[in-house]
Amino acid sequence: MEYKDGIPSDHATLVVVPMMLSSTEVVRLEVEKTGSPVSCESGSQRFLQPLSDFTDSPEATAFGDVEVLAAARQGIEQLNSRYGRRAFSSVSSARVWSESEQRWIGRERKRGKLKTSTHSSCWRRRSLHQDRGELPLPIHYVITLDADTQLPPESGRRLIETLAHR
Numbered sequence: 001m002e003y004k005d006g007i008p009s010d011h012a013t014l015v016v017v018p019m020m021l022s023s024t025e026v027v028r029l030e031v032e033k034t035g036s037p038v039s040c041e042s043g044s045q046r047f048l049q050p051l052s053d054f055t056d057s058p059e060a061t062a063f064g065d066v067e068v069l070a071a072a073r074q075g076i077e078q079l080n081s082r083y084g085r086r087a088f089s090s091v092s093s094a095r096v097w098s099e100s101e102q103r104w105i106g107r108e109r110k111r112g113k114l115k116t117s118t119h120s121s122c123w124r125r126r127s128l129h130q131d132r133g134e135l136p137l138p139i140h141y142v143i144t145l146d147a148d149t150q151l152p153p154e155s156g157r158r159l160i161e162t163l164a165h166r
Helices: 024-034 065-083 109-118 120-124 155-164
Strands: 013-021 046-054 091-093 095-098 103-106 128-130 141-144
Touching: 013 024, 013 065, 013 155, 024 046, 024 065, 046 065, 046 103, 141 155
Parallel strands: 013 046, 013 141, 046 091
Antiparallel strands: 091 128, 095 103
């Protein structure tokens, strides 16, 4: 199977990238990296979603949270505007109390972010901020990258072609 003309809608894929909301500058850099031209191939049914958590804190809400979240939302809006389609959405979780850490932390760290993204009922939880963007199609596959991982050109498409071969 080759999808050289683009990924068909029945194989729409979500690429998720966990990231920490540590500062407005870090958020801007991460959002820009997420929106690299390789990630935004035209005609693709591949959508990107940064999954973000605030950094650990002794309080449920820390100084600067509002500004950092606003930067993430603005970045997603700019990516969708730049590429002329709703290819980007973003999900951020509020901190939850961790008894073992004795701190307010992101919900179950990376595992929690991924779980949140893949369970549509979580979109309605109060502890979640649906930042910006909505996915226009049902998602068939999810590819998870670390924040420091770049998806080489064509590799995402080739992975989806292989998965579709099952």
